[in-house]
Amino acid sequence: NAGVTQTPKFQVLKTGQSMTLQCAQDMNHNSMYWYRQDPGMGLRLIYYSASEGTTDKGEVPNGYNVSRLNKREFSLRLESAAPSQTSVYFCASMGFSNYGYTFGSGTRLTVV
Amino acid sequence: AQSVAQPEDQVNVAEGNPLTVKCTYSVSGNPYLFWYVQYPNRGLQFLLKYITGDNLVKGSYGFEAEFNKSQTSFHLKKPSALVSDSALYFCAVRGPLSGGYNKLIFGAGTRLAVHP
Numbered sequence: 001n002a003g004v005t006q007t008p009k010f011q012v013l014k015t016g017q018s019m020t021l022q023c024a025q026d027m028n029h030n031s032m033y034w035y036r037q038d039p040g041m042g043l044r045l046i047y048y049s050a051s052e053g054t055t056d057k058g059e060v061p062n063g064y065n066v067s068r069l070n071k072r073e074f075s076l077r078l079e080s081a082a083p084s085q086t087s088v089y090f091c092a093s094m095g096f097s098n099y100g101y102t103f104g105s106g107t108r109l110t111v112v
Numbered sequence: 113a114q115s116v117a118q119p120e121d122q123v124n125v126a127e128g129n130p131l132t133v134k135c136t137y138s139v140s141g142n143p144y145l146f147w148y149v150q151y152p153n154r155g156l157q158f159l160l161k162y163i164t165g166d167n168l169v170k171g172s173y174g175f176e177a178e179f180n181k182s183q184t185s186f187h188l189k190k191p192s193a194l195v196s197d198s199a200l201y202f203c204a205v206r207g208p209l210s211g212g213y214n215k216l217i218f219g220a221g222t223r224l225a226v227h228p
Contacts, residue, residue, distance in 0.1 A: 033215065040121070042202065042220040043156075058215070090155060094214075099163055099206070100146050101216055105155040 002027050006091050006104035013081045013111045021076040021107050023091030031094045032074035033101065034058075034066065036087040043090065049074050081111045114139045116205050118219035125193045125226050133188040133222045135203030144206040145186040146216065147177055151199045159201075162186060173197070193226045200224075 004025045013019055025032065030051050035043040035058075045058030049068040063085060065077045074093075078085060088108050092101035115138045125131045137143055147159040160171025167179045177188045188201060200223050204216040 035218075040220060043218040045215060048215060099144050100158055100161055100204075101156075102158075103148075103155040 004091055004093055004102050004104035006089075006107050008107060009105065010108050011110070013078075013109065015082060015111060017081050018077070018079050019081065020078075021089055021091075021109075022073070023075065023104060024073045025091075025093040025102070026072065027093060027095060027102065028071070029093035029095040029102070030071070032068065033092045033094075034064075034074070034076045035090045035092065036060065037090060037106075038087050046076065046089075078109075081109075083111045085109065086111045114205055114217045116203050116217055116219040118201075118203055118222045120222050121220075122223045122225060125224070127195050127226050127228050128192050131190050131193045131197070131224065131226070133201050133203075133224060135186045135188065135219060136184050137186060137203070137205045138184065139205050143186075145177075145179065146204040146206070147171065147175070147186075147188050148202045148204065148218075149173075149199050150202065150221075156202065159188070193224075195226050195228055198224055198226045 007022045033048040034046040037043050044060045047066040049055045052071045055066050067075050088106050090106050091104040094101050117136045145162040148156040149159050150156045160169050162169045162179045170176045175190050200221050202221050203219040206214050206216050
C-alpha cells in the first residue's frame with residue numbers, strides 16, 4: 001500500500017549514543033516533515049524539507065540533524081541522544097497539490 | 113503567526129450522545145483546516161479538511177466539522193458517539209500556499225473518551 005514508512009518502530013538508546021530514524025514515502029510527494037509527540041504538547045515540528053536537497057528548521061531542531069537523501073527519503077539523526085529526546089517521532093509527507101499530510105506509524109524512542 | 117488551540121484536554125461522552133471537540137485557530141488569510149485522529153499506539157489518520165466552500169464538512173467515520181469564520185473555530189462533531197471513537201484528536205491549520213509547500217500547525221490534542 002502507498003504511504004509513509006518509518007523504521008525502526010521502537011528503539012532504546014543510552015545517553016550519548018547516536019542513531020538515525022529512517023522515513024520513506026512512495027507517493028511522489030515533494031515535502032516531508034519530522035515531528036515529535038510528547039504528552040500534553042501535541043506535535044512539534046523538528047525539521048522539514050520542501051523538496052529534494054533542501055531542509056529547514058522547525059520549532060525544536062536542537063539536538064537533531066536531517067538529510068533529504070532523494071525525493072523519497074528523509075532521515076532524522078540524533079548525534080548524541082539525551083533523555084529529553086525520549087518521545088514518539090512521526091514522519092509525514094505532503095504533495096504539491098495536496099492540502100494535508102500523510103503520516104508514518106511512528107518511532108517510539110526511549111533514551112536512558 | 114499561525115496557531116491552533118484545543119481548549120479541552122479531555123472530553124467525556126456517553127455512547128449514543130452527540131459529541132463536540134473544540135478547535136479555534138489564528139492564521140493570516142484564508143485558513144486550511146484539518147482534523148486528525150490517533151488511536152492508541154498508531155500514527156495519525158486524516159479525518160476531514162476544510163479548504164473552501166460549504167462551512168459544514170463531512171469526513172470519515174461519520175464525523176463532521178463546522179467552519180465558523182467569525183468565531184475562527186472549526187469544531188469537530190458527531191451526532192451519535194461510539195465507544196470505538198475513543199482516541200486522541202488533533203486539529204491543525206495551514207496558511208495559504210506559499211512557495212509550493214507549507215507546514216501544518218497542530219493543537220495540543222483532545223482525548224475523547226466515550227463510555228458505554
